[in-house]
Amino acid sequence: MPPLPQAIRDRRAVLSAVARETKAALPDILRQLPHVKADSSKRLDIDRVPVLDRADCPGFPLSSNSESRGTRVRVMNEDTLDAAIMMGESLAESASSLGHGNQRVAALNLASDKNPGGGWMSGAMAQEEALCYRSSLALSLHKSYYPWSPTTAVYTRDVVLVRSSMSDGHRFLVPQMPSTQLPIVSVISVAAIRRPALRTAPGTSEYNSHRLQTTFKYPADRQLTKKKMRLALRIAAHEKHELLVLGALGCGAFRNPPEEIARCWAEVLDETEFRGGWWREIILAMESGPKVEGDEAQRTPSTDRDDTESQSDDTIDLAPMRSQNGHGCADLSDKDDSEDPFEVSFDGDDDPMCPRSMNLSRKWFLVCLVGLGSLCVTCTSSIYTSTYGQMNPEFHQSDIVATLGLSTFVLGIALGPLFLGPLSEFYGRRPIYLASWGMFVIWLIPSAVARNTATMVTVRFIDGFAGSAFLSVAGGTVSDVFKRDQIQSPMTIISLSPFIGPSLGPLIGGFINYYTNWRWTYYVLIIWSFSMLVLMVFFAPETYHPIKLREKARLIRKETGDERWKAPMEKSTKSIPRTIALSLLRPFQLLALEPMCLLLSLLSAVLLGVIYLFFGAFTLVFGGNYGFNLWQIGLSFVGIAIGMLVGAATNPIWHVIHRRLVRRNHGVHEPEFRLASSILGAVIVPVGLFLFAWTSFPWVHWILPIIGSGLFGFGTLLVFNGIFTFLVDTYPLYAASALAANSFLRCTFAAAFPLFGKQLYRAAGYQWASSVLAFITLALMPLPYVFFHYGKRIRQNSKFTTKA
CATH class of the missing domain: 3.40.220.10 (Leucine Aminopeptidase, subunit E, domain 1)
Incomplete structure (x- = not known):
């Protein structure tokens, strides 16, 4: 033997x-x-x-x-x-x-x-x-x-x-x-x-x-x-x-x-x-x-x-x-797959080849590594705004032209998942992480040595495209290694990382650009991202289930000498172009045909757009009203960051609430239970924005608008966390595509909002400009509540969602 x-x-x-x-x-x-x-x-x-x-x-x-x-x-x-x-x-x-x-x-x-x-x-x-x-x-x-x-x-x-x-x-x-x-x-x-x-x-x-x-x-x-x-x-x-x-x-x-x-x-x-x-x-x-x-x-x-x-x-x-019989047996559901005695599958979640069999510490290390990658990418997007003061005179450009570098980076983040997410489902998670992150590191170098606007705008788009893998594939990695009833906590990390990043970018960049040359902003990012690449090479395993089944099939064939053992992926007749084409189409299908996916993605898109709009608005509000210098303006983003961290700290409470909802439902889980945090968050977001709006006066202490921004950050994190876990849970077969659809809409809004942010605040005034944003979020506030109560009925008419 x-x-x-x-x-x-x-x-x-x-x-x-x-x-x-x-x-x-x-x-x-x-x-x-x-x-x-x-x-x-x-x-x-x-x-x-x-x-x-x-x-x-x-x-x-x-x-x-x-x-x-x-x-x-x-x-x-x-x-x-x-x-x-x-x-x-x-x-x-x-x-x-x-x-x-x-x-x-x-x-x-x-x-x-x-x-x-x-x-x-x-x-x-x-x-x-x-x-x-x-x-x-x-x-x-x-x-x-x-x-x-x-x-x-x-x-x-x-x-x-x-x-x-x-x-x-x-x-x-x-x-x-x-x-x-x-x-x-x-x-x-x-x-x-x-x-x-x-x-x-x-x-x-x-x-x-x-x-x-x-x-x-x-x-x-x-x-x-x-x-x-x-x-x-x-x-x-x-x-x-x-x-x-x-x-x-x-x-x-x-x-x-x-x-x-x-x-x-x-x-x-x-x-x-x-x-x-x-x-x-x-x-x-x-x-x-x-x-x-x-x-x-x-x-x-x-x-x-x-x-x-x-x-x-x-x-x-x-x-x-299935049928109701003499002893009152309830109707049970079943799978109706064609049985192949030589088709390789996992022997439960404890199968050593199954990614879910990894020990808990290794799972969490992987989640933190992927989350840190998301943090680096989004920090790179916003840290750019702290370079305007030195870069604009050198490039002879205005603030609105400089903002193109921010918008094109975020546009790259929006488009990247449409290609990298599907490729991860074909080649696996690890090759996509390593290849895309390697490109991300390489294309930071031209940013550090750029001499004109055209170079900066072009390489920023490529860098955003390459870095987007961590924003599109990370959710799939979580569903690879955690069971459905365990994804709440790791998904909080995945939700938190890309939204803490935009808040940390101006803070880190403010200190760098206040005390040294703007190019050191990119030198720091190169050191950070290269260190991440080394960690991924040695500590990021493959987790995509079809790829692991293919590895298991190869091992069985080698041990038994029987070539009939095949993984489902090896029997697939799909071509790479067809796979990419279908997966490019699917996020837009979800947005067009799934009202829950569209409207919840719209809510999260507006919130991310507001965060990116704040990169210009905070400069006006805190620089104009309170005379903050560059690093002090960066520090003003701490309110949003702290709010998000506090939101993440409430995760155990949502665990308890989720278990109670399942218990009340006679032990049956429903994806809508994940929206509990989003219901509260959607209420807190406009409250925070209104507080930020009507305390933005020079005679009101600066801590009050920062508290308002903190409430906004707190509510935003709760909304994102609930929506992300809901999408993964509702579309288990298309989790990567659902998150790609959400990411595309979010990043499209994040790319567009900064282009009119300063103009809005100058034209409408600081108070009414922020109030306009608050009224928009107020109009979207009922969405999580509506889908919490009626989502199950909507899912019954969908071909994409889980029914049970």
Whole structure:
């Protein structure tokens, strides 16, 4: 047997250390929970568990306003424990009531029949090991139970969750959470058949007759699997559990056929014994690979069901579980991709080849690196305005002509994503980052040595075009490495960086140009950007999922010698010109056909336009009213920067609000929940602008207009953060294109506003000029609120958005 790849060995070493930490920490934690018997369990054989008596059935209603008796069933792309916690939270009054009374959730452990906890102490990565890393489950799996017979299960009443998920870094929940509030679930451990013989044949049902399906080769294996399922359900019912989390029994390391397992669950749940409402709700937690962003040819549109948390990316046919049947099984959505047994996919988010399997510190380093690149680009755009005082006399040009260098740079930022974003979906993220950033560094040099206006305007456009990769591809990088329910915090960094940059540019440039020659502005930028290029060369890995799948396919072909293994990208017939043409068109399609994308992009575009207009306005207001010199005018932008930083600091609050919204929605996430911060931000923005406007008098202390600008910055960050995460969440297949559309509109406004900013302030006066901007933002203020309430209805009529 060939040795494991180094990446897998490294991951196992890390997880083995996690296992030792969990094992060492459990005694101290459990001593604070004397009522919990974490090491108590019972081994049960199917012959010792009676068939359910319908006279004992509690007969739960399908819904609060329904007279029908049955069990609501949902499928979720979720970790078993996270699904159990979410289910408990949706019914519990508070976190402290999780796991108590009849709201105790029972979760299915897909166990090993040979070893307690499988290979958790050696760093294995299957579902049982994942449960053991995070909880006290292993304490109840006694060695005396093993090996199991084929129809054995182990029931553990008290399993305490002590750590967060792998994607969250396996953080210990204590001491941040009191031990008495740790979630507690019950666990039913059942072992699937190990690597059963399989066969492939045409589908026999109306749902899959058009494609091949993989099934058990021997009917006896299928019947044994259903016996195991009946055993788990009977134990859950006899132990009076009302909430149940099931799973894809044996579909991981044991290679049971996923669609066949789904059909078996559907058939067992439809048996007379289990009808009538034995449970309030069942979740089928089938955590699968990540959604591929950017190429519609690799996925088919999901069905527009509202009762499914997210779609599975495995080719699992859930059609048998769709219809309302005797036990009240809710309609479940499914993917209908053509199955190819040799198509390479990720083995869940923990697959070493999957970018989402990176440890949390590495993910955040990558986010900070990309964010710093965005900061450098946008700082380069605005730092230029601090050179006017020295550059204009040297070039014999006016302020309005000098402003062309600012506008052309931002125009380059607007156009660049239309090419670089699509290319990243074809070549991957890393080549685009390195090539574009290398060009960015090179084209800063002509700016530093320019001798005339034409040179400066031309090279500024090229530099903006090259640097735009970090503004268009960064959002895709975040969706590459973080799951949908984790993107809020990293997206805050991505949102913050390009908007802090314009505020820092005049501050940095003010000091440079006040104390030395204007060309040192570009020397500093060259040093900064070259240092960034070195970091990217050594520390920015490829994260685009289709490219990583292609790498995995190559590795499998090399190890097996079987050339039939292919990644979806390798089977694509798209040409580079066609890909670029389609992706160039898509941002404009989104702007033309998607009212939410257009109007929310318009709101963010106006706000960025105001920021760039302020480069001229602040010179007039603070230079004219208060006699500020160049570096003091630069310092006046600190108000906007601080406002944005404070807005970013509120991110944990929006996390809590998002979780509450999901809980109120019975555990179902909706993209509109991301707009909560934008609703507040859209209200604060005009307030800040009006305050800035009507305190801009020479006899009013300069701190008041700066406070007004700070409120504007605070509200702007909240708006941007909500809109960015909403676009990524609403258009998961076209996230890069949606962000490119947003970026194009934003940068178009940012390029145009400075051209008339000073004229507006001189003609209308400082107060009314700022008030005009405030009234525009006031007119746009309702947009986030409207889409928060009606966005889901709009999404149902869109071919671009996620429906569920």
